[in-house]
Amino acid sequence: MTLRIHFTGEDLARTHIAPQPDVLWETMLSLYRLRRREQTLVFGEWKKTALGRVPGSVRMLTTLVPVRGYTVDFLTPRAEPGSVAGGMEALRRTTGERLRGDMAELLARHPGKRLPGWAERLAAGCPDALDALVGAVDGYFHACLSPYWPHVRAQVDRERARRARLLSAGGWEAVFSTLHPSARWSFPVLELSYPADHDIHLGGRGLLLQPSFFCRQTPITLRDPHLPPILVYPIEHDLDWARGQAPDRRTTLTGLLGATRTRVLETLAEGDCTTTELARRLGVPPSTASRQATTLREAGLVNSHRLGQAVLHTITDLGVAVLGGRWSGLIA
Structure with missing residues (x-):
């Protein structure tokens, strides 16, 4: 089953990311x-x-x-x-x-x-x-x-900031292709897994992308295609959100991950980086930055998305929780 959203060039100009949770x-x-x-x-x-x-x-x-x-x-x-x-x-x-x-x-x-x-x-x-x-x-x-x-809003704010960085670095192709594991973008159609076959022809109205805290599994939209178009999609989560705190593991983090991977995670906590940017900030060869980011990605601490010839690395909510303390407050 597939949701197909049909764009025109005018729709891309009128598509935006919601500023806050709905x-x-x-x-x-x-x-x-x-x-x-x-x-x-x-x-x-x-x-x-x-x-x-x-x-x-x-x-x-x-x-x-x-x-x-x-x-x-x-x-x-x-x-x-x-x-x-x-x-x-x-x-x-x-x-x-x-x-x-x-x-x-x-x-x-x-x-x-x-x-x-x-x-x-x-x-x-x-x-x-x-x-x-x-x-x-x-x-x-x-x-x-x-x-x-407050936590729901902070998590959605963070997701919106990530999408804004993707848009700046790779345009709408980078945003659409990473919205969900099932996302397939080939202008003029965005396809996503959905509980039923459903088509939305935007017809110049644009699309509102709404990051959602409680949305899970697949994105969701309105049944009536004549209503203002919206695509609600799930965000990543801090596993300790309901308790209002992330575990403080900073004192043992270097021993657990190693010094270089710890520095990679802390650097990504300050902002998304391409492999080249990450290597420059750490003062290591790009091959080392790529290898360490791959290890962290396999552990679920980092996400990586290809943007043209570059790869953009982003810390996950689990990565923030592992860092603990000041980092969760900084990123939220």
């Missing part, structure tokens, strides 16, 4: 993580805490966000970046036509699903039902996501 997308995607038995290493600690905080009104959301399959598009309207209040206001402005259409699609995509009375009122565009839904989204966000939001 409150509504993270709210919706975190509901998947909360109810699915997956990614316990990354989300296990958060799930243990969040499950004890879930308000009763979350049942409204789980009706609209099934564990698998179609979720209503209207839950993730385009809103002011990173603003909780802006997201709630955008949701409150959902039109009756959009509510009716998406609720009908929900029933069609999930045969046999029965809707509670409030959902029928929502589909009919009743303001009180929409107000109750906005309250449920707001209550869930503040109970289960708000305590972790």
Whole structure:
């Protein structure tokens, strides 16, 4: 199954990377993580805490966000970046036509699903039902996501900075080809693995690339191709994020990795480097820099992406956690 996004030259000029995490997308995607038995290493600690905080009104959301399959598009309207209040206001402005259409699609995509009375009122565009839904989204966000939001934002900020560096060094080809392991970019089409075959023709509207903390496995987009185009894709994670701290292992790091590899990791913590730049900063031959970066990549501490004739090396979240202490604060 493949998602195909069709570009024109005009679309490339109007494509950009979201400046902050999207409150509504993270709210919706975190509901998947909360109810699915997956990614316990990354989300296990958060799930243990969040499950004890879930308000009763979350049942409204789980009706609209099934564990698998179609979720209503209207839950993730385009809103002011990173603003909780802006997201709630955008949701409150959902039109009756959009509510009716998406609720009908929900029933069609999930045969046999029965809707509670409030959902029928929502589909009919009743303001009180929409107000109750906005309250449920707001209550869930503040109970289960708000305590972790500074870290979510820091992780997404870091991913955006990485994408900006890739764009500067290698253009959109470098950005698109490294979005996801399944990404295949050959102008004018970007292809990615997806739960179903789906085509989006941008038609000059451009594309918003939205890094997401709670997105996992494959990127995701809206079902309706006429809505403002967006591609939500997963970022890398600090494995200790839910505890709010990274392990401090700096005192034994040299003994574990060796002096040169430790210097490589610390240098990449200060900023991405090509092999040539890395060798120059360390004062070693390029072959040595390449060999040490390869070893760190095999250990999951570094990512490497080819940009034309060069290779760009980036420290991973695990690499930051291994460095510990001041480095996690510096990069976040």
